[in-house]
Amino acid sequence: MSIDWKAYSSPGFFDELISDSGKPRPCSRSPTAYLASLSDEELQRRQEAIKHAIKTMGISFTVYSEAGNIDREWPFDLIPRIIPLSEWQTTSQGLEQRLRALNCFIHDIYNEGKVLRNDPFLKSLIVDSGNYRPQCVGMKPKFQVWANICGTDLVRDKDGRFYVLEDNLRVPSGVSYMLENRTVTKRVFPELFEHSEILPNSDYPSQLYDMLSSLSPRGRAKPEVVVLTPGIYNSAYFEHSFLAQQMGAELVQGSDLIVEDDRVYMKTIDGLAPVDVIYRRIDDLFLDPKAFNPDSMLGVAGLMGAWLKGNVALANAPGAGVADDKVIYTYVPKLIRYYLGEEPILPNVESYLCIDPAQLDHVLKNLDKLVVKPANESGGYGMLMGPKASKKEREEFAARIKANPRNYMAQPLVYLSTAPILTPGGVEPRHIDLRPFILQGRNTYVTAGGLTRVALVKGSYVVNSSQGGGSKDTWIVDERGTGTGSGGGI
Numbered sequence: 001m002s003i004d005w006k007a008y009s010s011p012g013f014f015d016e017l018i019s020d021s022g023k024p025r026p027c028s029r030s031p032t033a034y035l036a037s038l039s040d041e042e043l044q045r046r047q048e049a050i051k052h053a054i055k056t057m058g059i060s061f062t063v064y065s066e067a068g069n070i071d072r073e074w075p076f077d078l079i080p081r082i083i084p085l086s087e088w089q090t091t092s093q094g095l096e097q098r099l100r101a102l103n104c105f106i107h108d109i110y111n112e113g114k115v116l117r118n119d120p121f122l123k124s125l126i127v128d129s130g131n132y133r134p135q136c137v138g139m140k141p142k143f144q145v146w147a148n149i150c151g152t153d154l155v156r157d158k159d160g161r162f163y164v165l166e167d168n169l170r171v172p173s174g175v176s177y178m179l180e181n182r183t184v185t186k187r188v189f190p191e192l193f194e195h196s197e198i199l200p201n202s203d204y205p206s207q208l209y210d211m212l213s214s215l216s217p218r219g220r221a222k223p224e225v226v227v228l229t230p231g232i233y234n235s236a237y238f239e240h241s242f243l244a245q246q247m248g249a250e251l252v253q254g255s256d257l258i259v260e261d262d263r264v265y266m267k268t269i270d271g272l273a274p275v276d277v278i279y280r281r282i283d284d285l286f287l288d289p290k291a292f293n294p295d296s297m298l299g300v301a302g303l304m305g306a307w308l309k310g311n312v313a314l315a316n317a318p319g320a321g322v323a324d325d326k327v328i329y330t331y332v333p334k335l336i337r338y339y340l341g342e343e344p345i346l347p348n349v350e351s352y353l354c355i356d357p358a359q360l361d362h363v364l365k366n367l368d369k370l371v372v373k374p375a376n377e378s379g380g381y382g383m384l385m386g387p388k389a390s391k392k393e394r395e396e397f398a399a400r401i402k403a404n405p406r407n408y409m410a411q412p413l414v415y416l417s418t419a420p421i422l423t424p425g426g427v428e429p430r431h432i433d434l435r436p437f438i439l440q441g442r443n444t445y446v447t448a449g450g451l452t453r454v455a456l457v458k459g460s461y462v463v464n465s466s467q468g469g470g471s472k473d474t475w476i477v478d479e480r481g482t483g484t485g486s487g488g489g490i
């Protein structure tokens with residue numbers, strides 16, 4: 001298990017810690033040297049300490065499978081993923097730019113519809129989108145912001161540049177694991193922080209609370225903010241309870257709330273208490289049985305009416321997922337130019353729309369080279385990894401695409417960057433992505449780094465936690481402070 005960096009290599013891919021020459025990148029020199037100095041026994045002890053800490057802290061995740069829902073301990077690799085601050089500053093600006101444009105777009109389509117009049121094809125895509133909510137037409141949320149919390153998935157290709165893979169604007173998850181990854185690393189490996197200036201990420205809960213408070217429709221000094229969860233059987237319930245506890249907000253289910261006279265109240269032992277802001281972790285269609293799915297037992301009857309009348313704030317706003325559509329994703333660079341008059345800082349991955357006959361023909365002829373995604377799925381479900389699929393799987397998927405081309409888009413396989421993980425045989429490269437989180441209300445905030453997800457299976461590109469992926473602590477390191485011993489991240 002001992003670490004020999006000279007024996008480590010990731011040919012053909014950009015590695016986050018080790019350069020093509022086999023030497024640690026400047027920001028990773030100190031931690032890689034320290035890790036290499038540890039004996040087999042010490043590394044084993046640290047691995048066991050990590051497992052114990054995760055179990056003690058109750059960090060878990062639910063995996064849905066044919067055998068049922070499996071609650072598992074959070075899979076975590078002890079070697080951090082390191083990004084230099086100079087690079088992250090540009091990336092952060094690109095993430096902020098992207099969310100501003102997306103919110104302009106969402107507000108436009110539910111109000112003036114200017115962009116839709118200028119682009120009939122885009123209008124047809126919106127009308128056919130599974131996340132378009134006609135119930136939201138005419139609504140003007142505070143600050144004209146619909147997606148207050150966004151988790152944007154970034155990948156590096158072999159050129160070392162960050163690309164946006166997709167935007168998650170409905171109920172993005174994973175930020176609690178980003179925070180707990182740092183807590184676990186500091187608890188088990190405090191020495192790693194001694195010679196690196198690492199930006200802290202622990203301010204996220206307070207930033208989230210401040211953003212949510214800024215949405216309150218009433219000028220109360222301390223608005224009532226609640227986190228609305230589907231309950232303990234949801235895969236992200238750990239995160240719901242974690243964030244509520246960290247913010248000092250109430251964790252509620254639909255049965256804990258009631259709407260009277262288009263105002264939302266929370267049931268308490270002292271009677272009904274008015275609610276100002278709801279951070280909802282329930283999908284649109286289950287929010288309000290009066291407005292959406294009449295069979296929903298998760299939401300609150302009348303909630304949409306209270307929101308439409310401006311008596312309660314919902315984050316993210318219903319209907320925000322219209323810009324979460326993977327087909328709409330292909331338009332985002334144009335939307336940045338259209339609404340902001342700026343050039344996109346972060347590029348999209350090259351994409352093909354199956355609804356376009358010429359692009360569809362290209363996709364069908366090149367399924368063995370492409371990754372095909374359904375427009376509105378998440379968690380890696382329902383997609384085809386063409387280069388790794390069998391001929392039969394590609395033929396079956398081609399039939400699905402032909403039956404409903406609007407529901408699919410395709411991208412070339414991105415040669416995801418790698419990072420080392422510790423295995424029984426030593427360090428080996430594994431593919432990774434990154435999900436930073438962006439908040440937008442009165443102000444905008446971007447996390448220092450994000451959730452790095454790891455494909456734990458050798459050669460796999462599937463990093464999703466719901467399908468067996470793991471994670472790493474993500475460090476944004478100020479190169480100017482590296483080696484000073486100030487340990488800024490602690």
